[in-house]
Amino acid sequence: MTVNGLHWSRGILVFALADVLMIALAWMVAFWLRFNFEMPDEYRAMALDTLPWAVGCMMIGLSLARVQRQAWRYVSLADVRQLAWGVLLGVLATVACVMVLRYPGFARSVFPIFGLLVLAMLAGARATWRSLAEKRHARSDSGQTALLIVGTLEEADQAMRTIKGTQGWHVVGIVSPQGQDVSQSLQNVKVVGTTLELGRIARDLNVRSVLLASPPGSQLRREVLLRWSGSELNLLSMPTAEHWLNVPATDLRRVELEDLLGRSPVVLDAGDLAEWLSGQTVMITGAGGSIGAELCRQVARFGVSHLVCADVSEAAIYTLEQELHMAHPEMQGHYFTANVREHERILAIANQFKPVVIFHAAAYKHVPLMEESNEIEALRTNVLGTLNVARVAGECGARRFVLVSTDKAVNPTSIMGASKRLAERVVQTMAAQYPSTEYVAVRFGNVLGSSGSVVPLFTSQIARGGPVTVTHPEIVRYFMTIPEAAQLVVQAGRLGQSGQIYVLDMGEPVKIVELARLLIRLSGRTETEVPIVFTGLRPGEKLFEEWLANDETTSATSHPQLRVVRQEAHTVATLDARSLQEWIVRLGAAPVPAVLRDGLHGYVPEYRPRGV
Structure with a gap:
């Protein structure tokens, strides 16, 4: 030096x-x-x-x-x-x-x-x-890889400034979505054509690497990704801000599934959250699941002094313990195998550590599995489990309780969706019963890569050679990544006022069939090699997901991507928690499905099983 x-x-x-x-x-x-x-x-x-x-x-x-x-x-x-x-x-x-x-x-x-x-x-x-x-x-560029940049002139200019002078890449042309840009020059690099001609341009210039300069969530990025993924082109993207912390900013990354999202990624107010959580004790239920584990990671990086993790799965909680101990050796982690259905067990854990915040992520979430033969399990975990943990939050003096909910709770057509809507009402009931604790719920859509989501299913089907099964050619879903989902929950927990429900501005929905095609192409195969088969909607499944019920609207918050749900006064009426608990207990271990559904409709009037 x-x-x-x-x-x-x-x-x-x-x-x-x-x-x-x-x-x-x-x-x-x-x-x-x-x-x-x-x-x-x-x-x-x-x-x-x-x-x-x-x-x-x-x-x-x-x-x-x-x-x-x-x-x-x-x-x-x-x-x-x-x-x-x-x-x-x-x-x-x-x-x-x-x-x-x-x-x-x-x-x-x-x-x-x-x-x-x-x-x-x-x-x-x-x-x-x-x-x-x-x-x-330029004379030394013989050992570098030729690169095309796809984007507007402004986007291409910024990308070229970022990678200029770096080892490994040599920009040979710009591909613009706007025809009037063709033949113009930027930093001595010519605009060689439009995005519709990308394949021909790449062949003519003998280029295989293409940098997508458009930001995540842009329509141009989605179009190029869907059209050219899996072709002979190597699609690349600028690294994310989090990626910059670990590698040089000019280390271009391969495009990933989340680049298909129809919006910009969720951004945390890190300073505010660090001030809120630093040095505090936080409890997370369902900590071994995909969302719960990511919640633990996000919360741990804000400097909590004690992190209390509870999950019914011994294997999941052990894996989480090993990971967090290595990543945050200075943090006091406490790991429990516990079932949220058991009020006394959850209360004993909470009274031992007195958490300031409780994030409740424990739930059954697989729609078809909960629709037939397991309806009572959805009610016991999603409803009674929420009632137990929410009540514990008030009894142990926690300042905040945050429920992880779902878009399937809106005008539900499935047992799982109706159970989560009922869980939201339970939280609002506890908000009235324990005014010293702030109770909020957060709805979000499908999570890329989480257990039970379509991505692991499609991946395994592709690995077997297909076919990839999609229920309907027009079915669409809103998607987010696992880190985004966890960040949303943490951010809403900070902003929320008691009894409120929050939703994320999810951008444009994604067709499931487009997702399947993209995964096939990213695997290096074609749809001829791995066919897509349509199987029909499953029990309880919707063609389109909704974010708001008929009597709901939203208003803005201080976070640009979070909105708070406004409900009609009659829909926020509190439940009789004791009566609800007694009803679920009376149903027994193997209730008659029609009796269970009729009783659930009484608590969730907007619940309409598909086909009814």
């Missing part, structure tokens, strides 16, 4: 010396121009006498503007503006010094000429140096 430091200091001195010589030359040339290259002897002497002052003052002005810190090889328009500011300061300082020295008959028009010459010389020298450096770099 010391050697590099010396080398860098020597480079600054060399460039500073070059600036000094150009400033001196500019001062003399300014006099020659002022007198039409026939400078009288007295003015020549005057120029030489004042030369040190002009050079010194100009160098002071440039130093004040920190021009010497500029890297000539990467000089930009912003650097030129900084240079102009330094030259202006230098000219003003020179004027002040020369006027103080009171040279008789000094030609004041020399000053503006001097400033313009210095700016032209210094900017020209930097631009020339950068051009030469880029040419040297």
Whole structure:
């Protein structure tokens, strides 16, 4: 490091010396121009006498503007503006010094000429140096990979600035969605065509790597991803902000499934959440599940002092313990095998640690599985389990309780959806019963990669050679990633007021058949090799998911992607929790399905089984 430091200091001195010589030359040339290259002897002497002052003052002005810190090889328009500011300061300082020295008959028009010459010389020298450096770099591009950039001119410009000068990539063309951009040039790189011609352009230029410069959630990114994934093109994306923390920002990544999302990713208010959770005790139920485990990861990184994790699965809680102990050795983690159906067990754990916040993620969520033969299990876990944990939150003095809910709770057509809607009402009931605890619920859609979601199913079907089973060609769903789902829950927990339900602005829905095609292409196969078969809607399944019931609206919150649900007053009426609990117990271990559904409809009037 010391050697590099010396080398860098020597480079600054060399460039500073070059600036000094150009400033001196500019001062003399300014006099020659002022007198039409026939400078009288007295003015020549005057120029030489004042030369040190002009050079010194100009160098002071440039130093004040920190021009010497500029890297000539990467000089930009912003650097030129900084240079102009330094030259202006230098000219003003020179004027002040020369006027103080009171040279008789000094030609004041020399000053503006001097400033313009210095700016032209210094900017020209930097631009020339950068051009030469880029040419040297271009000559060494033989070992680099040719790259096409897809995006608007603004997006391509930003991407090229980010990857310029890096090892491994050489931009050979820009592909724009706008036809009027074709044949224009950006940073010496030509716009070679439109996105509809991407395949032909790549073949003509013999390029296989394509960088998607459009942001996540943009329509252009989705179109290119759906059309060209799995082709001979290697689709790449700029790394995410979280990725930058671990690898160089210019390490382009392969496009991933979440790039299909019809919106920008969820962004946390990290500072506010750290202030809220740092040093606190947090309890999470269902901690071994895909959402619960990610909740644990998100909460742990905000510096909680104690994290209490509960799950009914011994294997899941053991795996979580090993992961969090390695990732956060300073955090006090407490791991329990516990069932949310058992009120006394959950209460004993909560009373031992007195959590400030409880996130309730324990639930049965597989729609077809809960629809037939397991209806009572959905009620016992999703409804009674929520009632138990919500009641515990009030009894142990927790400040906040957050329920993980689902879009399937809106106008439910399934047992699982109706049980989650009833769980939301349970939370609102507890909010009225325990006013010192803030109770909120969060609805979100399908989670990419979570257990029971279509992605693991499709992946396993593709691995077996197909077919990939899709229930209906027009079925659509809203999607988010596992980290996004957990972040949404944490953010809503911070913002929420007691009794409120929150939803995420999910953007555009995704057709499940498009998701299947994308996964097939990302696996390197075609739909001829792995066919897609439509099997028909399953029991309790909707064609389109909804976010709001007929009597619900939303309003904005301080977070741009979170909205709070506004409900009619009659729908927020509290339940008789004791009566609800007694009804579920009376149903027994194997209730008559029709009796269970009729009773559930009494608690959730909007529940309509599909086909009824």
